[in-house]
Amino acid sequence: MYSYRNYKLVVTALLSAFCLNNSDAEIGSEAWSFQTGDAVVSSPTLDSAGNIYFGSVDGKAYSLSKDGSERWSVQTGD
Numbered sequence: 001m002y003s004y005r006n007y008k009l010v011v012t013a014l015l016s017a018f019c020l021n022n023s024d025a026e027i028g029s030e031a032w033s034f035q036t037g038d039a040v041v042s043s044p045t046l047d048s049a050g051n052i053y054f055g056s057v058d059g060k061a062y063s064l065s066k067d068g069s070e071r072w073s074v075q076t077g078d
Contacts, residue, residue, distance in 0.1 A: 033068070034051030034068055036062070050065070060074060061076050
């Protein structure tokens, strides 16, 4: 699962264990988070390599690797 608080994308161990091959964390615990410039209100999308794609109200689209590090971001609007 994932949740949004304080403009962070928070990935819990449930999503991490089943989609990102990280079964070390306890189910439901925070696996990692990523800080954005504003709220994230859309659902993230995963590709077959475990990369995560999502947009933020800060006007950017983001791509993160399965460990939570930023791959890229692009300004999409104001």
